Amino acid sequence: MQALGHALTQMVKTFRQECPQLQQSERTTVHGADAMLLVLQLAMADVSKQKSGEFKVALSDVLMVWKHLLLHKLHLQPPGAARLENYDLILEAYEGFLKRTNTVDLVDIFSGCKELRGDSEEVVSPVQLFEFLTGNTGDSPASSMPSTPSSKSRPCSSQVKVAVRRVFCSYLSLLINTKNDLALALTLDVPSRSLGRQTFTDLKHAAQNSSTSLFLALTSFVRAIQLGGKGYAPAESDPLRKHVKGLSSFVQFLDNLEEILGETPDPSVCGTKLVSAIRAALVKGCSGEEAVRAAAEETAAELKDRLCQLYRIQKATSLAGGTGISPARPKAYAVNHATAYGGRETVKLLMALLDEEALAPPCANKAELLSEDQPVLNGSEGTCVLTLFRSPEVSTGSSPEPLKKRVQSRLDLLKLKVGPRSIRSQFACTYRDQEPPLNRVLHFPSTSQAPTCVHPAPKPKTAALEVLASDKPSSFECHTGTRVLAPRSGNAPLRGVPGPDNAKMTKGIKRKQADVDVENVQRDNEPPEKMKQRTKTKAKKKLIAGQATLSSFFRV
Known part of the structure; x- marks a missing residue:
């Protein structure tokens, strides 16, 4: 192992001495075995994105192509051997990344030194370099086997x-x-x-x-x-x-x-x-x-x-x-x-x-190097180079919301929307109440519920109906027991509610109604001449439309 390490060191020194003949830049850096494997993973993921649209690749595929790549570049593979799928595209992407980043791998250094010194002066054989890059040096044969990333809970x-x-x-x-x-x-x-x-x-x-x-x-x-x-x-x-x-x-x-x-x-x-x-x-x-x-x-x-x-x-x-x-x-x-x-x-x-x-020497566990289970050095979630180069997914908005949020939004829509309550002052009795909707106050019977019997003659118009037809607001009950609606103030007593004020109002209405009935009886008993005279007097006292307004205007 020490002899192989010394031979590799001499190979790199030769590359540095003859660098102007091999590279355009004198500051070219060298990728080791681990860096070469990372670059190959990125190249395979790039080809996968071109073919299937997903920037990802399986660990087993990377290890298989890695071995195939080394055998091909070191000319250890027979010429007639079957190539892997999309291998030419992967090789082109791999070489393009090295050229774009002004870097070389150990296989390129080996090939360059071989061209400069000739085949007779090989410091390292292709088989030795292949075993070194794959980790199969004979010291730990089981070290090259990858382990499962999920088997490690903590680095x-x-x-x-x-x-x-x-x-x-x-x-x-x-x-x-x-x-x-x-x-x-x-x-x-x-x-x-x-x-x-x-x-x-x-x-x-x-x-x-x-x-x-x-x-x-x-x-x-x-x-x-x-x-x-x-x-x-x-x-x-x-x-x-x-x-x-x-x-x-x-x-x-x-x-x-x-x-x-x-x-x-x-x-x-x-x-x-x-x-x-x-x-x-x-x-x-x-x-x-x-x-x-x-x-x-x-x-x-x-x-x-x-x-x-x-x-x-x-x-x-x-x-x-x-x-x-x-x-x-x-x-x-x-x-x-x-x-x-x-x-x-x-x-x-x-x-x-x-x-x-x-x-x-290369990393013994390739899963630790290529997978996302890496040490956390930046205080955030552990990530690998492949995940870093992969663009994050853009949200399209088509994915449904969680069930909890959907249920809560539906409940919010079903909630009754209560309007703002109006604040009334202590003088609310001077204001007229807001008119409630008709479906809560007026209950008109339908045609099917209306009485079918028809009176043979209309009833005479009483004084109570005249008062109801007038413009003056009033509140009373007629002798037939029918209730008449009238506007009321905010603090006015309600109909049908027992109380001292309601009893007094009922007595006064009954007394007025009795007086009206007596006058009607007396008028019916008057002679026809007196009734004609009373009708003429009423006709003289009747005013034309607008006369009362003009009289009040010129009264000053």
């Missing part, structure tokens, strides 16, 4: 440590290669900046629209907000406007790391400061998680020691003949040429550290 401390170490290396990788979208995805919301899946989806769409990397789309938006002014600021309808605070915090943290990188000339001291700044951010953002804090402290101490060792090795090698690692040289006319020159040695040191991390 162990080693799993948290691996996740924390991956975050440290992702931050350092962004300082070297800002096009590394995978590194940005692992660090955007760690520690928590309230940047969830929706933020990452909006950022991904912005990068696709501008055909740039995620980091460039992010920094362009934040710089336009901070320095663009009113004329160049993004529109209010920009989806990233909702996440300005969290995105600005992330860019500010990376700016602080860039300042440390450019202002500290000693590479070992600069590397120590960078690791300390990342550790402080993780500890502050994950203050409630003791496991995360302990893992951050332990990982920071290990990385600091390793950076110091690598710097001593590079310094001794440079005295002997140079390290062969040459990051991008700044131009003499560039504005920040002094800062770039100051951080060149540190960039060499960080690249050597990240190359060692890429050569680390």
